[in-house]
Structure formats: C-alpha cells, structure tokens
C-alpha cells in the first residue's frame with residue numbers, strides 16, 4: 107500500500123493515581139500517536155516513550171523529532187509500504203525502537219484493516235482472553251500499599267507486581283505475602299535500581315516465594331544478571347536489557363534470565379516482539395507481556411500479542427480504569443481476571459474522536 111499522509115499527535119492522559127517506580131514518579135501518561143492514512147484504510151500506532159529518558163534513552167520529544175526528521179520521509183516517498191517491509195525502510199536509523207514500533211504498529215493496523223484481519227490472527231494468537239496482572243507502584247507506606255493491593259485483588263487481577271527500590275523491598279514484599287498468603291502470585295520489578303554488590307540483600311527476597319524478580323541490575327549488565335542468577339533462588343526476568351530477538355538469545359545463552367518480559371514498544375514493534383516470543387519458546391523460556399501504561403491503542407496490540415502460546419504468565423496488561431478515568435478507545439475491562447483480545451480488523455479499536463481531541467496537545471503533519 108502507498109501511504110498518503112501521516113499525522114502525529116502528542117497526547118497527555120492524566121493517571122488515576124500517581125505511578126512511582128525506582129525511576130521517578132508519573133502523574134500523567136504522555137504518548138505520540140501515529141496515524142497512517144492510505145487511499146482506502148487508516149491505522150494507528152502509539153509510542154511508549156516517556157516524558158524523560160529514565161527508562162530508556164528515548165523520550166517523547168526525541169520520538170517526535172526522529173519521526174519527522176528521519177523515519178517518516180522515506181516512508182512517505184516509498185511506493186509500497188507494508189508491515190513486513192516498514193522495518194527495512196527505517197533500517198538506516200540506529201536505535202529509536204520506540205519510535206519505529208509506533209510506525210510499524212500504525213502500518214500494520216492500516217494493512218490489516220484493509221484485509222479485515224485482526225492483530226491477534228495475524229500474529230498467531232491461540233486464545234481470545236488473556237490473564238491480567240497489575241503493576242503496583244512504590245507507595246509512601248506499607249498500609250497504603252496493602253490497601254491498593256486489596257483493591258486490585260478484589261477486582262480480580264491474577265497476579266501482583268510490586269515496584270521495588272533500595273529501602274522499599276523486603277518490608278513491602280513481606281507485608282504483602284503475609285497479608286494475602288502463599289497462593290498470591292507475586293513478583294517484583296526493580297527497574298535496574300540495584301548492583302551486583304546487593305546480591306546478598308536481594309537473596310533475602312528468596313524467602314517470599316516470588317514468581318520472579320524483574321530487571322534488578324543495569325540494562326547493559328547482562329553478565330551481572332547471570333552472576334546474580336547463580337546467587338538467587340528466585341528466577342530473574344529481564345525487561346530493559348531485552349531490546350531485540352538477538353539480545354534475548356544472548357541473555358538466555360549467558361544464563362542471565364529464566365523469564366522474559368516482552369514490550370513491543372521497547373523492541374521496535376510487534377513483529378520483533380513475536381520473534382522474541384519464538385526465540386524464548388525454542389529455549390523453554392516463558393514470557394509475559396509488559397506494559398508502559400499504554401492507551402487503549404497499545405493495550406489492544408498488547409492483548410493480541412499476549413494471546414500467543416508462549417505467553418504463559420499473566421502480563422502487565424491491566425484494564426483501562428487501572429490507568430485512566432477515560433481511555434482514548436472504548437475501555438478494556440477486567441472480566442474474571444482477564445481481558446478480551448480484540449477480534450475486529452487491525453487493532454480492533456480506534457480513538458474516540460471527542461476524547462482524542464480533549465487529550466491532544468499538538469498535531470503535526472510532516473510534508474510528503
């Protein structure tokens with residue numbers, strides 16, 4: 107298909123409650139939305155880059171800049187662009203995976219809509235509902251955390267992930283395990299807040315029967331994770347360190363992780379996400395779908411991805427109301443601890459024009 111126009115929107119959605127991690131605190135969720143328009147179809151993509159470069163080197167303004175300056179011009183000039191060729195057309199640009207992921211997502215959505223095929227079907231989904239977990243931020247006190255977890259469990263979330271950092275690790279984990287019992291599926295995420303020197307401290311988490319510890323060390327410290335893995339009983343799961351199928355294969359070969367968190371935005375898109383899923387499956391490594399507080403657009407794609415067969419653990423694919431009072435699509439709701447995988451053409455959801463107008467802070471259209 108030929109792309110006639112691309113419209114970029116910067117949006118900002120207030121979060122229902124502040125989200126604090128070892129990286130900082132977020133009150134709003136920003137995103138760049140990419141709308142690809144062809145003669146007979148249109149598609150939507152969402153970039154997961156944040157306000158700052160604390161999670162990865164990308165951030166919202168870098169995404170807008172690289173899209174306009176480097177990624178979109180060759181696409182607008184190309185006669186033919188498809189989901190499977192768009193990565194190649196952007197291949198002259200190093201890195202910027204979050205920006206590339208948003209473009210690929212929009213192209214894939216437009217293409218699949220023109221065929222009437224869903225993301226789930228095109229990627230090889232084997233289920234129409236996915237188990238939903240929730241990522242719980244760092245709180246001011248343990249009682250406040252216990253209240254938040256109680257609320258999520260009452261709604262039916264199937265597993266709890268606690269954000270941790272030095273000074274907020276053993277005590278909150280112990281309190282949640284004691285309050286909710288041994289059956290609670292519980293895991294933690296450090297967002298790279300520790301060093302290998304903390305190994306003995308982190309080993310104390312072994313007492314709490316965690317499903318996994320996510321990204322304890324620096325994203326580039328893959329060998330450190332392998333060393334840490336030898337000192338912990340709790341399985342290590344990597345998030346930030348896994349940026350491609352190749353990095354996943356390397357981390358697995360080094361023994362740096364027994365589980366992988368796959369975020370399409372972080373790895374350059376849904377097609378690379380599927381390749382990581384396949385590499386992990388071939389190595390007996392279970393995966394789950396991470397999240398970046400996506401709007402309903404990214405959530406739709408993530409739910410479809412999480413329906414692939416090796417996504418055997420509940421993901422950070424929570425209902426819309428865990429994040430926003432009003433999502434920009436029809437809201438995703440929790441039903442028996444699961445989200446339905448959209449089955450309509452493409453993402454199966456579209457932005458609601460009124461909400462979109464309300465959250466949009468800038469509209470940019472790079473010239474063809």
Ligand code: OSB
Pocket residue numbers: 161240241295297345396397398399400422423424
């Ligand atoms: O590390 O998984 C992470 C949100 C922003 C940046 C990094 C992370 C997260 C989450 C949120 O944990 C997961 C979600 O979207 O619910």
Ligand code: MG
Pocket residue numbers: 295297320321345346367396
């Ligand atoms: Mg993480």
